[in-house]
Amino acid sequence: MVFARNVEGQTLTFGVSGKLIMNALVMYDHQTQSLWSQFLAESVDGELEGTPLEFIPALHTNWGTWSSLYPNTEALNKGSSNSFDPYESYYIDNKTGVLGETNSDNRLPAKTIILGLRTSNLVRAYPLDLLKDKPVINDSANDIPTLVAFDSDSGAGVVFHREIEGKTLTFDLHRIEMESTPMVIDRETGTVWEMLTGRAVEGSLKGQKLEQLPTTLAFWFAWKDFYPNTEIYGE
Template identity: 45%
Template sequence: MGYSREINGVVHEFGVSGKLIMNALVMYDRETESLWSQFLSQSVRGELTGTKLDIVPLTLTTWDKWKETHPETVALRKGRRGGDPYVGYYAGRSAGVIGESNRDDRLETKDLVLGLGFDSDPVAFPHSELRTEQLIQLSHAGVPTVVYFDPETDTALAYGAEIDGHSLDFELVEEDGREWLRDSQTGSLWVPFTGQALRGEFAGSALERVHAVNVFWFAWNDFYPETDIWGAG
């Protein structure tokens, strides 16, 4: 998740506090030293308690795919070079540093899920289910929503399936050697990784990203123990 750093007209600078809430990062702002839950996107202690940050949608994908979609990207590399130092952690069974707060065996501890519904109706979309069903249309909290998954890069994204008050239905198609989302209402073609329409009646329009996060099952379930699981019988 990314956040806007402007709060009540003041730009705040954030750092890592070294604390955890149910294994999730806790930030602090240097202006008031308030503590902020990365997962809840709000301050949990200090002068700004209860203040929420504006969400900036991010895409968790491979560097190659990101460069393919956004060829003008430049990146800052800091620290060590080489492989991912967390490979061993990903492969292990441990649930973070302090363990699970709410044990739930409906999925394996470190199954990756796309979590949707931070304010109401939480639902987890297991990546294992999304690999089979790459495109899911649903109404979430009364909002037409589409979930897209790319199995080659393990990328899961959620969009509002609505433009100018009109709900859209999508299907995955291939044209000119690339994958598109095509709406059945106008036949416009949309880029799955950006939600932008490049061809057809809606060319120039863009679907709005829905606040969703790719996260380990144990982390999502700790914060949202009442969550539904997409595809669970």
């Protein structure tokens, strides 16, 4: 998750509080000592309680995919690193966080990874297993026509508002020989778009860009604890 840290006219500096709410990170800000829920994206205690954080849409992917899309990216150098993932066994065992589950909901297995979408009046989950079989979905989040796209090679999922200049577009997967960047094509104009950036690269709408909507990649057990009224796509 990525948030803007300008809040009510001041720039906040965040740290890790060491606390958890339903297994999820609780941050604090140095300026007011308010506590902030990562999942709820708002302050839950202190001077700024109830104040929301602004989501900045981001892409959860691997470095190879990201650097091919944005070759001039500046990267944080943390020194030496290794490829070992200490949580590898956690992904497949039956443990659900430190505190266990709060909301019982067996519509999906607890460790199912979902792409979560939250708007002002709708919360929807897209299981990654479903997206692997159906990588392009023309959906609607209430009154917002959405494009849900998934690249199985990089494991990256993204949601866009699929409307340009007042026209709603309908998308299909578009494969180009020798092209490593995943593409989609709209039926209305035949314009080709980069799947993961929403940039039009060929056709009458070249140069246009779809608006990306904030999403969260999460385990089902964590997401449904915070959003028990979640709709699951396909149900």
